[in-house]
Each structure stands twice: as structure tokens, then as C-alpha cells.
Amino acid sequence: MYTGKIKKIVVASDSFKGSVSSAEVAECAEIAIHRVFPDCEVVKIPVGDGGEGTVETLIAALGGESVSCAVHDPLMRPIEAVYGILGDRRTAVIEMAAASGLTCVTMPERNPLLTTTYGTGELIKDALNRGCRNFLIGIGGSATNDGGTGMLQALGFRFLDKVGNELGSGGQILSQIYTVDRSKVLPQLRESLFTIACDVSNPFYGEQGAAYVFARQKGADDTMIRLLDEGLRNFAEVIERTMGIEVNKISGSGAAGGLGGGFVAFLKGTLKPGIRMVLEALRFDEQIQGADLIITGEGKLDEQTCMGKTPLGVLRAAMEQDIPVIVLGGSVMEVDLLNASGFLAVLPLLPYPVSLEQAMDKDFTKGNIMRTLEQQLRVIRYYRK
Numbered sequence: 001m002y003t004g005k006i007k008k009i010v011v012a013s014d015s016f017k018g019s020v021s022s023a024e025v026a027e028c029a030e031i032a033i034h035r036v037f038p039d040c041e042v043v044k045i046p047v048g049d050g051g052e053g054t055v056e057t058l059i060a061a062l063g064g065e066s067v068s069c070a071v072h073d074p075l076m077r078p079i080e081a082v083y084g085i086l087g088d089r090r091t092a093v094i095e096m097a098a099a100s101g102l103t104c105v106t107m108p109e110r111n112p113l114l115t116t117t118y119g120t121g122e123l124i125k126d127a128l129n130r131g132c133r134n135f136l137i138g139i140g141g142s143a144t145n146d147g148g149t150g151m152l153q154a155l156g157f158r159f160l161d162k163v164g165n166e167l168g169s170g171g172q173i174l175s176q177i178y179t180v181d182r183s184k185v186l187p188q189l190r191e192s193l194f195t196i197a198c199d200v201s202n203p204f205y206g207e208q209g210a211a212y213v214f215a216r217q218k219g220a221d222d223t224m225i226r227l228l229d230e231g232l233r234n235f236a237e238v239i240e241r242t243m244g245i246e247v248n249k250i251s252g253s254g255a256a257g258g259l260g261g262g263f264v265a266f267l268k269g270t271l272k273p274g275i276r277m278v279l280e281a282l283r284f285d286e287q288i289q290g291a292d293l294i295i296t297g298e299g300k301l302d303e304q305t306c307m308g309k310t311p312l313g314v315l316r317a318a319m320e321q322d323i324p325v326i327v328l329g330g331s332v333m334e335v336d337l338l339n340a341s342g343f344l345a346v347l348p349l350l351p352y353p354v355s356l357e358q359a360m361d362k363d364f365t366k367g368n369i370m371r372t373l374e375q376q377l378r379v380i381r382y383y384r385k
Contacts, residue, residue, distance in 0.1 A: 006037045006384060010291045010323075012045040012284070014310035015053055016299035016330050019365045022046035022053070023060055025328075028366045029295050032373040036381050045287055047296075049310045050138045050197025050274020055084040055093045058136070061282055063087030067130070071122040073104040074115035074143040076169065083123050091134040091281075092127035096120040096256060097141035100150070102218065105143050110219025112145035112211075112228060116169040117259055121154025128188040136281055137263070138197040138274060139256035145171040145215050145228050147204070147235045148262015156185040157266065171257070174231025177238050194267050197274035199308055202254035204247050204261045205232040210254035218257070232258055239265050275313030284317055293344075293380075294318045295373065297328030301348075306334075306341050315342055326376060328369060330359065347372050 011033075013025040020028075026044035033042050048057040059066065064086040073079045084093040097103065099119030102110070124135065144150065149159055150169050158181035159167045166181075167173040203209050211220070211228035220228060235258070236247050245265050247253050252271040253261030263269030272280075279285075288294060296314040298305070305311055311327045318325045324344040332338075332348040339346060349368040350359060358364055 006040050006292045006380070008041045008043065008291045009033050009037070010043045010045060010288050010294045012047045012288075012294060012314050013296050013328065014048050014298040016297070016365055019299065019330065019360045020362055020369075022048065022057055024362075024366060025297060025369060028369040029373055032370045033377060035374055036377040043287060043291070045282060045284065047275070047282065047284075047310055047314065048278055049199065049308075049313070050277050051140045052095065052097065054095055054136075054138045054197070054274075054278065055082065057278065058086060058093050058281055059084045067126070069123055069126045071099045071119040073119055074100050074117075075105060075109060076116065076118065079104065079119070081119060081123060083127065085127065085130065085132060090132055091136065092124070092132040093136045094120070094123050094127070095138045095140075096259065097138070099123055100144050101141040102143045103141070107219075110143060111224075112143070112170070112215050112218045112220050112257060113172040113224055114170040115144045115218070116146050116150030117142070117144045117148055117257075118150035118154050118169060120259070121151035124151070125154055125186065128186060128192065133188070133192045135192065135194045136197070136277060137194060139259050140197070140199070140274075142256035142259060143218055144259065145211055145218060145220070145232075145257030147171075147174055147210075147232055147258035148260075148266070149173060149177075149235075151259065152262060152266055155189060157182060158184065171228045171231060174235045175227065177235050179238065180242060189267060192267070194263055194269035195277050196255075196260060196263050196269045196271050197277045198252040198255045198260050198271040199274050200255050201251045203249070203251075204236050204253040204258055205229050206248070208254075209248075210256075210258045213254070214257065236261075273308050273313070275308065275310050279313055279317055285320070288318065288321060288323060291321075291323050294323050294325045295328065296325060299330040301327060301329030301331070301338060301346065302333040303337060306337055311343075312341065326373075328372060330365065345376060347376060
């Protein structure tokens with residue numbers, strides 16, 4: 001494997017949350033690489049798994065701007081939320097949590113019978129009005145269990161009961177929906193594409209569905225969970241009766257309180273693993289062509305890493321082109337499992353026992369990234385002679 005000169009190394013790491021950003025990891029790695037291989041081309045690609053930080057990651061990599069927008073929070077209170085428009089001026093990157101996330105409500109306020117995804121729809125509407133027709137949307141961290149009805153209401157869909165009355169908002173309306181009025185739906189949606197970062201496989205309703213698995217963390221008690229699940233079941237029946245779509249059979253339709261299913265059924269959205277969505281947007285396969293080595297990482301490496309997080313997504317792309325991958329971690333567990341996944345080396349950053357505060361310190365982490373990576377690269381240089 002190690003013959004000839006190192007000409008190109010790609011650095012594609014997630015952030016080390018609470019410590020250093022993806023871009024800072026790449027900058028530190030570049031310094032270490034050039035200490036050992038001064039003439040090596042270093043390609044820095046900030047990446048993420050479609051969760052928090054996706055907007056900043058894609059703007060940093062592809063250009064564009066952050067846009068602030070007046071929307072409503074999960075309880076329909078006015079707030080300002082931020083999303084991104086990429087350099088092509090046609091692609092919007094939205095994190096639903098910015099408008100409809102758990103962080104928007106306090107613990108006592110959490111009630112998925114009442115909370116709504118309306119603000120997420122307002123972000124989409126704003127981007128549509130600015131000319132965007134391609135949407136990359138992360139749906140992690142939701143405070144909602146409304147099947148996406150709030151988001152759809154902001155885009156012009158009206159949900160009616162059996163006598164034709166328009167329903168309000170929140171998970172509480174799901175059991176009352178009988179039909180859907182599309183007469184006021186925004187026409188721009190017909191020419192728009194939605195790609196949704198979804199890293200769960202839960203169905204719309206049932207024991208493994210949105211309500212029973214996720215609603216409790218959003219403030220639901222046992223009675224609420226049962227009501228929400230019954231509501232999602234009714235909404236799924238309406239979708240099948242009126243649209244011919246069996247939404248409960250779609251893997252991931254229960255993500256974000258059924259928002260995943262709402263996107264697929266009403267907006268023809270495509271659900272993809274978050275890291276896959278991000279790597280495709282970055283044209284990652286093209287950028288790594290001809291690389292001798294890829295360096296990736298994240299704050300914690302464990303069994304979850306092997307279930308589709310950023311380093312594994314990078315590794316899978318690299319393996320398609322037979323490029324070795326080194327992974328860095330602030331803390332590392334399950335080394336044997338990580339090695340078995342195909343990483344060339346799994347490198348923990350901490351040089352000695354430290355307090356959590358010191359381990360999370362930005363400067364300490366940056367120094368450890370440079371030190372750890374330089375030592376590994378020195379070994380590679382020796383065997384390249």
C-alpha cells in the first residue's frame with residue numbers, strides 16, 4: 001500500500017462538538033501534514049452527518065450565505081431562525097431544529113400535542129420566495145409529533161375534519177383529519193426537490209413508530225403517546241385513501257415526529273442518511289479522486305460511529321476508491337469494532353488523563369490533533385522511503 005510519494009491528503013472531519021469545528025480540525029491537520037510532507041496537496045472538506053451544524057458546514061464548503069428569517073417556534077411564538085442558501089442560489093440548507101426544535105421550548109413547555117412544525121414550513125417558504133428549488137433539510141432534534149402537518153400548513157395545505165372545518169395545529173389535530181385541501185398550495189413546490197437527512201428507520205406509527213419511540217423526550221406522557229399514535233395512524237389512513245401512499249411502510253417516515261413521512265407523501269421528498277446527503281452535496285467522490293490518504297474524525301468514536309455517523313460515511317466513500325482512512329477521536333471506545341469496519345488506524349487524541357474541562361478546551365484539542373496526526377504521518381513517511 002505505501003509505495004511512492006504522498007501527493008494528496010484529504011481532511012474530511014466532523015466537528016468535535018463543544019471543542020473545535022470541522023474547519024478547525026482541517027486547519028490543524030494541514031499544519032501537521034505539512035510538517036511531515038511539505039509538498040503534499042491538502043484538500044480540506046468540512047463535513048457533517050446532517051445534524052446540528054449542517055448549514056455552516058455546507059456554506060463553508062460550497063459558498064453562499066446565512067439568511068435570517070422571522071418565523072414561529074413550536075408553540076407559534078415569533079422568533080428569528082437562520083438557514084443557508086448555497087452559492088448556486090438555488091439550494092437551501094435548512095435545519096428544522098432552528099425553528100421547530102427542542103431547544104426552542106423549555107422543559108415545562110414541551111407538549112407534542114401542541115407543538116408544530118409550522119416554523120420549518122416558513123423557512124421553506126422564505127427560501128422558495130428567494131428562488132430556491134433544491135432543499136437539503138436536516139430533521140434531527142424536533143420538539144414535534146405532528147406528522148409534518150404544521151410545515152405543510154405554512155406551505156398552503158389545509159387539513160379539514162369530516163364536516164369541512166379547517167383544523168388548527170399540533171399533534172392534537174391528527175386524529176381529526178379527514179381530507180386535505182390543496183387549493184392554496186404554493187405553486188413553486190411543483191418544481192422543487194427535497195432531500196431529507198434521516199438517520200432512523202422508524203415507521204410512521206406503531207410500537208416502533210414516531211410517538212412510542214420519540215414522543216416521551218418531547219414531553220409526552222403515556223396518554224399523550226397513545227393519542228399521538230392513534231392520530232398518526234388516522235393521518236396515514238387519510239394519506240393512503242386520498243393519495244395511494246402507504247406511508248407507514250416507508251423506512252424513516254416516523255423521523256421527527258412523522259415529519260419524514262410528511263415530506264415523502266406531500267412533497268415527494270427523498271429520505272437519505274445524513275452523511276450521505278452531505279457528501280453528495282459536496283461532490284465528495286469527485287474531490288477525493290487521486291488521494292493517497294483521507295483523515296476524518298469526530299469527538300467520540302464508539303459503536304454509534306459504525307452505525308452511519310460521519311467517519312463511517314467518509315470511510316465508505318474512500319473504500320470505493322481504495323483510499324486508506326485514518327480516524328481521530330477525542331474519546332475512543334470499541335477500537336476492535338472500528339478497525340474491523342476498515343479504518344487504517346483509530347487514533348485517540350488525549351495524551352494522558354485530564355479533566356473533562358481540559359479535554360474540551362479548544363487550544364488543548366487543537367494541539368492534540370496536530371501532535372497525534374504528526375506522529376502517525378512520521379511512521380507513514382518512514383515506510384514510504
